[in-house]
Amino acid sequence: MKNRFIQRYSKALIVFLFSVLSTLAYGQEISGDAANGKTLFNANCASCHKLDKKAIGPALGDVTERRSTEWLVKWIVNNAELRASGDEEAIAIFEEYNGSVMPAFPGLSEQDVMDILVYTVEGQKKAAPEEAGTGAVAGGEPVEPDNTVPLLILGAILAFLVYLLVTVKNTLKRVQGQPTTSLAEDANIITRTALKNPKIVTLLTILIAIVFFQQLYIALMSVGISEKYQPSQPIKFSHELHAGQNQIDCNYCHYGARKGKHSNIPSAGVCMNCHMQVQEGPKYGTEEIAKIYAAVGWDPETYQYIEGYEQKPIKWIRIHNLPDLAYFNHSQHVTAGQIACQTCHGPIQEMEEVYQYSSLTMGWCVNCHRETQVQVKSNDYYTEMHEKLKEKYGEDAQITVEMIGGLECGKCHY
Ligand code: HEC
Ligand code: HEC
Numbered sequence: 001m002k003n004r005f006i007q008r009y010s011k012a013l014i015v016f017l018f019s020v021l022s023t024l025a026y027g028q029e030i031s032g033d034a035a036n037g038k039t040l041f042n043a044n045c046a047s048c049h050k051l052d053k054k055a056i057g058p059a060l061g062d063v064t065e066r067r068s069t070e071w072l073v074k075w076i077v078n079n080a081e082l083r084a085s086g087d088e089e090a091i092a093i094f095e096e097y098n099g100s101v102m103p104a105f106p107g108l109s110e111q112d113v114m115d116i117l118v119y120t121v122e123g124q125k126k127a128a129p130e131e132a133g134t135g136a137v138a139g140g141e142p143v144e145p146d147n148t149v150p151l152l153i154l155g156a157i158l159a160f161l162v163y164l165l166v167t168v169k170n171t172l173k174r175v176q177g178q179p180t181t182s183l184a185e186d187a188n189i190i191t192r193t194a195l196k197n198p199k200i201v202t203l204l205t206i207l208i209a210i211v212f213f214q215q216l217y218i219a220l221m222s223v224g225i226s227e228k229y230q231p232s233q234p235i236k237f238s239h240e241l242h243a244g245q246n247q248i249d250c251n252y253c254h255y256g257a258r259k260g261k262h263s264n265i266p267s268a269g270v271c272m273n274c275h276m277q278v279q280e281g282p283k284y285g286t287e288e289i290a291k292i293y294a295a296v297g298w299d300p301e302t303y304q305y306i307e308g309y310e311q312k313p314i315k316w317i318r319i320h321n322l323p324d325l326a327y328f329n330h331s332q333h334v335t336a337g338q339i340a341c342q343t344c345h346g347p348i349q350e351m352e353e354v355y356q357y358s359s360l361t362m363g364w365c366v367n368c369h370r371e372t373q374v375q376v377k378s379n380d381y382y383t384e385m386h387e388k389l390k391e392k393y394g395e396d397a398q399i400t401v402e403m404i405g406g407l408e409c410g411k412c413h414y
C-alpha cells in the first residue's frame with residue numbers, strides 16, 4: 001500500500017517539477033484552453049500521435065519539456081517550412097522517423113496550437129496517477145507487477161527467522177547443559193528423519209515429478225511453435241476479423257491465387273477500398289488503421305490524399321517461402337485441382353496472426369500427390385487434358401495426381 005502511495009505521488013511530483021523546470025528553461029508560460037486543445041488534438045493529431053507512447057509520430061505528453069514553445073508553434077503549423085529553413089532540431093527528428101511526413105496545419109492559429117500544447121501537458125498529468133493506481137497503462141495492456149523487491153524482503157525475513165530460531169534453540173540447550181549444534185547439522189538431522197518417513201518421501205516424489213513433466217511439456221510445446229513460423233506483422237491485420245467475422249472472400253485480397261503462380265499480398269490501395277470509411281477497429285481503435293493512412297498518405301479528417309506525399313509500401317513479412325529449387329503454382333492447385341486454401345494453409349479465417357500451418361517439405365507435396373485424385377469432373381481449367389485422361393483411364397477411374405506425373409522430379413524442380 002505504502003509503495004503505491006509513494007509511486008503515485010512521486011510521479012505527480014516529477015511531472016510538477018518538470019513543468020516548473022521547463023517553464024524556467026524556456027522562460028515562457030504556456031496558457032490556453034485544454035478542452036479546446038483536446039478537441040483539436042483528437043481531430044487532427046490523434047491518428048498519428050499519442051500522449052503516453054510512440055505511435056506513427058513521437059509521444060507528445062512531454063513534448064513541451066523537450067522543445068521550446070516557439071519551435072513547437074512553427075513545427076506544428078508547417079514543419080516542412082521549418083525544415084527548409086535549416087532548423088537542425090527539425091531535420092533531426094524528421095530523420096529519426098525515417099522521413100515520415102507530418103502534414104502541415106496552416107489552419108491552426110497560434111492560440112489553437114497553445115491549446116493543443118496545454119492539453120498534452122494536462123492530459124498526461126491526468127493519465128499518470130491512474131496508471132500507478134490500477135497497474136495498467138493507458139493503452140489498456142495489463143502490466144506484470146514487479147515482485148522482485150517484496151520477494152527479496154520476504155527472503156531476508158525468513159533467513160533472519162531461521163537464524164533467530166537456531167540461536168534461541170542453542171541458547172536453550174546451553175541453559176540445559178546439552179551440546180549445541182550448528183545450522184548445517186540441524187539441516188542434516190531434519191533431512192534424515194524426513195527421508196525415513198514414507199509420507200514425506202511420497203509427497204516429495206510427486207512434487208519432483210510434477211515439476212519434471214511441466215518442464216518437459218513446455219519444452220515439447222515450444223518445439224511445435226518454432227516449426228509454425230509466425231512473425232509479427234507491421235500492421236496488426238487480423239484474418240480472424242476480416243475473413244472470419246466479416247466474411248471477406250480470400251480472393252478479394254489474394255486474387256492472384258486463382259490466376260497464376262503466386263498468390264499476391266494485397267496492396268494498401270485494396271485496404272483503402274474499405275478503410276476510407278472504416279476508420280476505427282474494435283481492438284486497436286484508430287492506431288493500427290492509421291498506419292494504412294500513413295502508407296498511402298491519406299488524411300482521414302479532410303478525406304483526401306495528401307498532395308505530394310511519397311507513398312511507402314507496407315513491409316509485410318513473408319511467412320511461406322519455398323526454396324528456389326522448387327516450383328509451386330497456386331492456380332494449378334486452387335483452380336485446376338480445386339483444393340481449398342485451408343487444406344494447405346489451415347484455418348486462416350480463425351487466425352488473428354497468420355502462421356505457417358503445413359511443413360511445406362517435399363514429403364508433404366509428394367504424399368498429397370499420391371493420395372489426392374484429380375478433379376476431372378466439372379473442371380473447365382484443364383478441360384482438354386482431363387478429357388484425355390478420361391479416354392486413357394475410363395470415365396470413372398480414380399486418377400491420382402501421381403498418375404498424371406505428379407511425382408516426376410522435373411514437375412517440381414526446374
Ligand atoms: C500523418 C501523421 C501525423 C499527423 C496527423 C500529425 N503528426 Fe506530428 N508527427 C508525425 C511524425 C511522423 C513526426 C516525426 C517527425 C517527422 O517524421 O516528420 C511528428 C512529429 C511531431 C512533433 C515533434 C515531436 C518531437 O518529439 O519533437 C510534434 C510536436 C508534433 N508532431 C505535433 C503534432 C500535432 C500537434 C499534430 C496535430 C495538429 C500532429 N503532430 C499531427 C506525424 C503526424
Ligand atoms: C482483407 C484482405 C485479406 C483477406 C480477405 C484475406 N487475406 Fe490473407 N493476407 C492479407 C494480408 C494483408 C496478408 C499479409 C499479412 C499477414 O500475414 O497477416 C495476408 C497473408 C496471408 C497468408 C500468408 C502469406 C505469407 O506471407 O506467406 C496466407 C496463407 C493468407 N493470407 C491466406 C488467406 C486465406 C486462405 C484467406 C481466406 C480465408 C485470406 N488470406 C483472406 C490480406 C487478406
Ligand code: HEC
Binds near residue numbers: 282284285
Ligand atoms: C472489404 C472491406 C475491408 C478491406 C478490404 C480491409 N478491411 Fe480492415 N476492416 C474492415 C472491417 C469491417 C473492420 C472492422 C471494423 C469494426 O468491426 O469496427 C476492419 C478492421 C481493421 C483493423 C482494426 C482492427 C482492430 O481490431 O482494431 C485493421 C488494423 C485493419 N482492418 C487493417 C486492414 C488492412 C491492413 C487491410 C488491407 C490489407 C484491410 N484492413 C482491408 C474491412 C476491411
Ligand code: HEC
Binds near residue numbers: 257340341344
Ligand atoms: C496445395 C497447397 C496450397 C493451396 C491449396 C493454397 N496454397 Fe497458398 N501457398 C502454398 C505454398 C506451398 C506456398 C509457398 C509458395 C512459394 O514459396 O513459392 C503458398 C504461399 C501463399 C501465399 C504467400 C505468397 C506466395 O504466393 O508465395 C499466400 C498469400 C497464399 N499462399 C494464399 C493462398 C490462398 C488465398 C489460397 C486459396 C485461394 C491458397 N494460398 C491455396 C500452398 C497452397
Ligand code: HEC
Binds near residue numbers: 327344372374412
Ligand atoms: C493438398 C494436396 C496437394 C498438396 C499438399 C500439393 N499438391 Fe500439387 N497437386 C495437387 C493436385 C490435386 C494436383 C492436380 C491438379 C490438376 O491438374 O487437376 C497437383 C498438381 C501439381 C503439379 C502439376 C503436376 C502435373 O503433372 O501437371 C505440380 C508441379 C505440383 N502439384 C507441385 C506441388 C508442390 C511443389 C507441392 C508442395 C510445395 C504441392 N504440389 C503440394 C495436390 C496437392
Ligand code: HEC
Binds near residue numbers: 322366
Ligand atoms: C510434388 C513436388 C516434388 C516432386 C515430384 C519432387 N520434389 Fe524434390 N522437393 C520439393 C520441394 C517442395 C522441396 C523443398 C523442400 C524443403 O524446402 O524442405 C524439394 C527439395 C528437394 C531437394 C533438396 C533437399 C534439400 O535439403 O535442400 C532435392 C535434392 C530434391 N527435392 C530432389 C528431388 C528428386 C530427385 C525428385 C524426383 C525423384 C524430386 N525431388 C521430386 C518438391 C518435389
